[in-house]
Amino acid sequence: MDRRLKEKKLSMLEAIEENATLAIISTDLDGTITSFNAAAQKMLGYSPAELIDKETPGVFHLPPEVIQRSKEFSKRLNREILPGFETFVCLSDQGLPNQFEWTYIHKNGDHFPVLLSVAALFNSEGTKTGYLGLAQDISKLKRNELDLELSVEKLATSNQKLALLNEELMQFSYRTSHDLKAPLVTAYSLSEYVLKDINNGNLEEAKQNTKKIAQQMNKLKDLVIDILSLASADLGEAVYEKIDFKNILEDIRHRLSTTGNESPIAIKENISVDKNLIGERIRISQVLENLLSNCVKYRDKNKKEQIIGVEISSHLDNIIMRVYDNGLGIPMNYQKDLFKMFKRFHPQIAEGSGLGLSIVKKNVDRMGGTINVQSTKNGTSFSISIPKGEKIHE
């Protein structure tokens, strides 16, 4: 090569070395650093004087990673590769591609990922003289990769949630259409028999069947009311009002005692909260009514005294509502399905839509609260905690 061409090539190499954003590091055969370009200085925080002729690249590598790779390469090359400089160059020595992700350590101790390619250097006679390493900082790339993984994960989770919601919705529409239709079909057939009975002079049978029609219609009415409250529990818009628990419980007691309960219902009340509490009155009232109505429905008539009670108290920033009874309790093996729609656990005791606890759960969820249940054959206790609204300052 003529001298001018050689000089031109040299100055080109120098320009690349000085201006590249890649760290360019060369070593002799033993690994001692012989050059360290500007990008490498910036990337690793060392000056050339600190490293050249003094250190090997091991200085800014992560030792456990080097040990790990030396094991991998030993396996691959079927001979022992010592952890250290040999690890960085063994593949290049075999003429194999040598580009891997490594962790670099900045002089200040920061770790960051790089993509490092290592090649062997030869002189004009073809003798190996050293090695050249080109390293690119890939922390940004890695961060993006991580972000992407996170977004994919998030997407998968919301997808799962959607699938669940969809499943719930399908179940809901299947059951509502069935449960709405069933009493109508039954009542219609009954009415045909009532006509036949009247025609045949079986007035007693006709009377019984008319009563059954009324029962079916009453069941249908209750179901429609429950479906509507479940639907409204699902609708957004929180309405905050002053909450007078005494008043709410009075209303509930009144409604429960007019829905065909033979014996008067005694509910023990213990209210120890501020009178000026603010909250979502309608939701709270629905929660209490559904729980209390269960207490009434599932009283254990074999127990000497039937206890139903409500405690309203406050703890830190929460209102705690505890509704308890010494009723039949919820059979252990069904407790996992407690809040699922259309589940009924004592079908022989009372008829219902199977929606009561779904309504409770939905309302509590909407108020950002939590539910705690304990149930044995000695009775059941629901503890509901909901965050307080603001107080009214008088």
Place this chain on the structure above:
Amino acid sequence: MSKISVLIVDDNEVDRYLLKRQLKETKLDVAVFEKENGKEALDFFNVYDENRENHPGLFPPLVVFLDINMPLVNGFEFLSKYGPLRSKHNIEAGFIMMFSSSESPLDRKKALEFDYVKGYLTKGKFSSEELKELISSLSV
């Protein structure tokens, strides 16, 4: 002709009453067992030998009218547990006739996949004559 024994599994007392009236209208000589849900029905088949003794000639029933939507153990849950019971006790009869207000084609298909399910009656949508034909076709 000997008595035909049937079991009605339905949580709705009125629907059981309606089916019993329709059975009466068929003029067949029918004895009826009633259970309120799949769990009770499974229990009924589980105490097999005892029931054979207690109900000579009537147990196991020829036909089981089975509702789908029932608490505790629903119709489909019953169906999947009933198969093993049926083969365990070598029950020749004990055919299932679905008896539901569901008109969902999916429910129908799912039910008829069990080989011992012999028909699907939609509540309020079949006549006593049809009922009579169905039962007569099942006699063993």
